[in-house]
Amino acid sequence: MSQYIKDFPILDQQVNGNPLIYLDSGATSQKPFKVIEAVETYYKTMNSNVHRGVHTLGSRATDAYEGAREKVRRFINAGSTQEIIFNRGTTTGLNLVASSYARENLKEGDEILISPSEHHSNLIPWQQVAKVTGATLKYFELEPDGTLDLNKAKAAITDRTKLVAIAQVSNVLGTVFPVKELAGWVHAKGGVIVIDAAQSVPHMKVDVQDLDCDFLAFSGHKMVGPTGIGVLYGKEALLNAMEPIEFGGEMISTVGLYDSDWKELPWKFEGGTPIIAGAVGLGAAVDYLESIGMDTIDAHDRHLVAYAMERMGELEGVSMYGPRKDRTGMVTFNLDTVHPHDLATVLDAEGIAIRAGHHCCQPLMRWLEVTATARASFYLYNNESDIDRLVAGLKKAKEYFGNVFR
Template identity: 70%
Template sequence: MNEIRKQFPVLNQEVNGHPLVYLDSAATSQKPIQVLEAVKNYYELDNSNVHRGVHTLGNRATDSYEGAREKIRKFINAKSTQEIIYTRGTTTSLNTVASAYGRMNVNEGDEIVISYMEHHSNLIPWQQLAKEKGAVLKYFDLEEDGTITMETVRNTITDKTKIVAITMASNVLGTINPVKEIAEIAHSHGAIIVLDAAQSAPHMSIDVQDLDCDFLAFSGHKMCGPTGIGVLYGKQALLEVMEPIEFGGEMIDFVGLYESTWKELPWKFEGGTPNIAGAIGLGAAIDFLTEIGMDKIAEHEHSLVEYAIQEMDKIEGLSIYGPRDPQKRCGLITFNIDGVHPHDLATVLDMNGIAVRAGHHCTQPLMKWLQCTATARASFYMYNTKEDVDRLVEGLRIAKEYFNDVF
């Protein structure tokens, strides 16, 4: 753990006179030295556009850029790099599927199924597609602990369902959904399944072939990579028949005055100069995660969540949302304390050097389901320790006492 923490320079600082405890990795993770150096080296030594040139810098940049694509393919066990599309992030990836696949395949009266726990980026694109096409947007009901039962899945997906879009792990409840089983049911009705892996790709092993998902989206910045880079995985057969949604340089094969043709996969979806440094940085992040081991990362986070729930349960008036079983949730805990607004709570914690998130977490329908307007969230990663949890619990007690005295 000490060796891992040494790789993250940002953690070695004080905030408001206290050693930093960073518990906001679900929003964005910190970056290890290897990633920082990979981005720096590209700009210092290899800065050039990719694919277009024949000079040395261009070739080196292209090799690193496409080499990162192969690392991503291996990381999620895709069949081919043709199935790996670079995007700006999870939001762009999901919007691409809704636009490029959804508009071709969803018609009036068809069903699109999502859940109440979806991040806005996996809700609004389907909401807008349903409105545009006259389709029906349906939601999986949630159990009291924020989980989805297979009975609910079977009762919700029908032969009219064309798309099922669901998060692998909720950014609020922490719920890890049974997406492999959901995919089987979706496919049995002729539907495709789209997985939001923003909160799972950084924290657990993913095998897209084993899951048999049709599309999968995730962001680099939540998994030790740079901001502004993400991935859309899609089955090659589906991507082949989809039309690009951005047009310009890089994605074309032939351009005439009145007709144009597109490059082969994956480049037909990557118009314009890409985020080269971001892709290279993401490749370095994947090397870093792979060296540690995704199973070890998941095991470490489960132990932190188990310990945190145990200690936070000792605070009177504190409510934790989502499954109680640490094995059924990813490395985050969302909570509220009676009588203390989450923003006030986060402010007091920040005064003590502890960074958490507060708000609706881009899940306003879920907040309505939870019957609250906002929550606080502590999210853990490989660089967090039980001592960080102790600092959090201590900070929560300080905040609770402070507001009890004031009010």
């Protein structure tokens, strides 16, 4: 995959006198020339509002915007473009489901079932839904390696379970959760499943019809697309029954002095001027990823994770979290008594960018019995030599802090 590094201009630079090694794609991915050029071309040649003007620029912009929607539909195999809602990102999509679907359909006695490994964006909305509706928030039990035992997970889904919300891939542990099986079990009990796909859609083939999920949210910026653009997929029947939560221009059909009617899907959930350039860039990102192949990217990411865990496992004092297999995208770890922020600072001096902190997963940090962790996350532009540089940086950090605390 090293041939793709040249597609990412930001990687051709030095940081603190060293060639940049970017290992923070779990937070945001870098952007290839084709995505950058697509956004630039939009602003240079077709910048206009969509769905409104009949002039040439407006038609070009509308075609590009709706063309991007079709690309996303195909990318995740949604049944219709009406099921593709553009928004600001995963957080916005999950909050839309919580506010428009869950608050209106859940009641006292119902149960919401999530994992303790969830990102705050897929945890706090359900806390708020529980408070407003009287529903009970419950949690799957994680195994010691951060996976789900299928028998325990199935038993946790009862007749009271009206909504399951879970990440397909943990943004800390890299665990690939069995969302297809969970969907079948929750549907058998009459509930719905909401999938946080922020860490899965960029790294593996995701087919919403095969998963049979009811809602699925992801962000463009984690899949080589622009920031500020995301997607909520929802089954058409569910979205049709839901009310919008933002009101204004473009999402209306007719407006009277005392009442209004909404447009059909997907536009009733896209009030105001949408994120047009972001959508165009996301469409270009889909084209780029498809030109490589999601199966190829998936295999590459899993190889890098396995290689990193093997190399890092050679070092004394390194604690790694999450399963040893069936994981993707990242390795989360701690080094002896070195605080992750200090470790990240030392690595940055070597030109190596990693993440440090609680990763918006404070309950998971408490489950792991740590205050914070370091995280190296990989993508298609990384290779084994990047991991070798990381390991060398960890050795240097061990030597430095070992001398400091002698």
